[in-house]
Amino acid sequence: MDITLGQFIPGNSCIHRLDPRTKIWLMLAYILMVFLVKSMVLFVLPLVYVLLALKLGHIHLSYFFKAIKPIRVLLVFMFLLNLFVTPGETVLFSWRFIVVTREGLRQALFISLRLVLLMTGASLMTLTTSPIALTDGLERMLSPLKAIHFPAHELAMMMTIALRFIPTLMEEADKIKKAQLARGADFESGNLIARAKAMIPILIPLFVSAFRRADELAMAMESRCYHGGEGRTKLHQLRFTRGDLWAALVTAAFLLVIILVQALVPGLV
Amino acid sequence: MPIVIDHLSHTYFDGGMGSLSAVEDLSLTIHEGKFLAIMGHTGCGKTTLVQHLNGLLLPSSGRVLVDGLDTTDKKQRSTIRSLVGMVFQYPEYQLFADTVKEDIAFGPRNMKLSIEEVNLRVSRAMAMVGLSYDSFADKSPFELSGGEKRRAALAGILAMEPKYLVLDEPMAGLDPQGRRQILQMLEELRQSTGCAIIMVSHSMEDVARHADRILVMKAGKQMYLDTPQSVFAHAEELSKMNLSLPAACRVAALLRQKGVDVPLDICTREDLEAYLMGRLKP
Numbered sequence: 384m385d386i387t388l389g390q391f392i393p394g395n396s397c398i399h400r401l402d403p404r405t406k407i408w409l410m411l412a413y414i415l416m417v418f419l420v421k422s423m424v425l426f427v428l429p430l431v432y433v434l435l436a437l438k439l440g441h442i443h444l445s446y447f448f449k450a451i452k453p454i455r456v457l458l459v460f461m462f463l464l465n466l467f468v469t470p471g472e473t474v475l476f477s478w479r480f481i482v483v484t485r486e487g488l489r490q491a492l493f494i495s496l497r498l499v500l501l502m503t504g505a506s507l508m509t510l511t512t513s514p515i516a517l518t519d520g521l522e523r524m525l526s527p528l529k530a531i532h533f534p535a536h537e538l539a540m541m542m543t544i545a546l547r548f549i550p551t552l553m554e555e556a557d558k559i560k561k562a563q564l565a566r567g568a569d570f571e572s573g574n575l576i577a578r579a580k581a582m583i584p585i586l587i588p589l590f591v592s593a594f595r596r597a598d599e600l601a602m603a604m605e606s607r608c609y610h611g612g613e614g615r616t617k618l619h620q621l622r623f624t625r626g627d628l629w630a631a632l633v634t635a636a637f638l639l640v641i642i643l644v645q646a647l648v649p650g651l652v
Numbered sequence: 653m654p655i656v657i658d659h660l661s662h663t664y665f666d667g668g669m670g671s672l673s674a675v676e677d678l679s680l681t682i683h684e685g686k687f688l689a690i691m692g693h694t695g696c697g698k699t700t701l702v703q704h705l706n707g708l709l710l711p712s713s714g715r716v717l718v719d720g721l722d723t724t725d726k727k728q729r730s731t732i733r734s735l736v737g738m739v740f741q742y743p744e745y746q747l748f749a750d751t752v753k754e755d756i757a758f759g760p761r762n763m764k765l766s767i768e769e770v771n772l773r774v775s776r777a778m779a780m781v782g783l784s785y786d787s788f789a790d791k792s793p794f795e796l797s798g799g800e801k802r803r804a805a806l807a808g809i810l811a812m813e814p815k816y817l818v819l820d821e822p823m824a825g826l827d828p829q830g831r832r833q834i835l836q837m838l839e840e841l842r843q844s845t846g847c848a849i850i851m852v853s854h855s856m857e858d859v860a861r862h863a864d865r866i867l868v869m870k871a872g873k874q875m876y877l878d879t880p881q882s883v884f885a886h887a888e889e890l891s892k893m894n895l896s897l898p899a900a901c902r903v904a905a906l907l908r909q910k911g912v913d914v915p916l917d918i919c920t921r922e923d924l925e926a927y928l929m930g931r932l933k934p
Binding site: 558559561562563564565566567568569583584587588591592 | 703706708730733734737738740743745746747748749758759762763794808809812
């Protein structure tokens with residue numbers, strides 16, 4: 384399995400050490416940055432930003448391309464769609480009903496660049512933040528909403544448990560698959576419907592076992608006095624440090640430059 | 653024809669970081685109608701080894717031939733899987749169908765047998781594991797008790813009527829009575845159908861009583877492959893590997909310390925009893 388999005392690489396770089404809340408806010412700022420950019424030249428700035436973060440996080444450059452891999456089909460599709468259907472005046476190329484205009488090319492490049500930058504930025508956050516830290520950060524960020532009875536702690540706990548059980552359930556699915564293969568099950572031949580039907584002997588035992596595990600886990604948590612977020616304390620308190628301040632300042636500077644340049648220099652390509 | 657394992661090695665995550673050699677250069681012949689027990693410490697490669705017997709795992713090097721058919725040959729795989737039945741650890745977790753009889757019929761149906769033959773095999777398999785057809789056939793497998801579930805799952809493999817039956821710790825988590833029932837059933841199966849049994853087990857008593865041969869594995873390699881009497885004679889080496897001896901062997905060893913000359917090849921309670929009674933008689 385190769386899922387880059389959501390895969391954590393342990394490390395101790397300055398990016399890893401940032402408070403997860405900072406990283407979530409900075410990612411939102413980064414998304415804003417990508418959408419604010421209206422000129423091709425200025426796309427250099429978010430690109431530099433994300434490459435700088437990769438470098439500081441000691442993440443190998445190959446992850447930049449791994450992050451794009453799952454959306455490559457979407458990327459090509461979006462590019463072609465925008466290339467051909469955007470109306471425009473300056474015709475660059477035409478053959479029968481296919482017309483490519485300057486505006487279309489520009490729009491297609493814009494959309495693709497945005498997608499690439501968003502994907503790499505999002506995966507950068509999950510590459511440098513452990514799932515536990517991420518849910519911890521989310522819980523703290525959402526905790527003001529507790530005033531309106533929003534279950535912030537419960538939501539974070541659900542996410543943590545779900546993440547924790549992904550490998551367990553994968554292992555379980557593999558075991559059940561092998562057991563059914565040994566009984567002569569065939570998952571590889573036949574049409575789509577036959578193949579979907581062939582999954583039943585795996586899915587039913589998998590669900591049964593997931594429910595059993597959930598039941599056992601609930602019992603184990605309750606017998607250790609878990610009763611939700613009320614009055615619960617943390618072993619690792621989240622704290623903002625000087626590094627968080629610096630990261631916020633640098634990000635703000637990038638945002639500011641983009642806004643100012645676009646306001647003051649009209650007619651950028 | 654037997655199952656021939658020829659210089660089998662298996663490496664997980666081959667080539668990459670953290671590559672793990674689970675079985676190393678193991679050669680073994682499993683004869684028809686015999687009872688082979690496989691023992692060893694957790695993580696010594698027992699489960700990896702048995703999963704090679706029906707092509708669920710393929711050798712990194714070496715070959716596995718089931719009645720002359722190579723497990724790497726895709727065209728032979730379904731034949732091999734009907735020859736070699738495999739019962740996994742906690743087989744009750746693979747039950748899925750609406751009724752017990754449907755679940756047991758899953759294997760035979762995959763073998764493309766006729767409906768009459770499938771039905772016949774289902775009722776035969778249920779009789780063999782001691783689940784009465786009338787009271788269990790139409791029940792949901794999920795409303796059975798733990799022991800009944802295990803037996804229903806076993807019946808699902810037995811209904812394929814394999815020539816070799818591989819069991820990975822089939823008695824784990826059962827009470828003494830449940831263990832006895834399973835062992836007795838396997839013994840009956842072997843006598844009535846001549847099915848070979850390959851069983852991974854930690855229970856020395858059971859192994860000593862039933863196995864023709866024992867394979868002891870250590871870190872993926874073959875340590876001993878011999879009759880129970882000869883294997884249990886290596887008392888010291890086995891206890892170094894954290895494998896306990898059958899109670900009869902331990903009693904015999906204590907008697908030997910006291911100067912009673914008990915032969916080394918005694919490893920079941922019955923043999924020990926017979927020997928001691930023989931000494932008492934003038």
